[in-house]
Amino acid sequence: MLNMDYTINENKINSWLDELNQDRTKLFNEVKNDTTIGDKIKEDKIKSLDSITRTLLSYRNLLKKMKKNDIA
Numbered sequence: 001m002l003n004m005d006y007t008i009n010e011n012k013i014n015s016w017l018d019e020l021n022q023d024r025t026k027l028f029n030e031v032k033n034d035t036t037i038g039d040k041i042k043e044d045k046i047k048s049l050d051s052i053t054r055t056l057l058s059y060r061n062l063l064k065k066m067k068k069n070d071i072a
Helices: 012-034 039-072
Strands: none
Touching: 012 039
8 A cells, every 4th residue: 555644644733723713712702892894804704714624624534534544
C-alpha cells in the first residue's frame, strides 16, 4: 500500500477547530452588541465559519478512515 505523509494531521485540525470555536464565540458576542455591522455581513461571517468548520471536520474524518485502513 502507498504510504503517504500528510503535514495536516488530526492534532492540527483539532487546534484549528478550537480556534474557530473561539472566533465563533467572539463573533456572536460582536453580533449581539454591534449595531453598525450590517446583517448581511454578520450572516456571511457566520456562514463562512460554519463552512470552514464542516470542511475541517470532513477532512479529519477522512484522515481517521485512512488511518484505520492503514492499520487493518
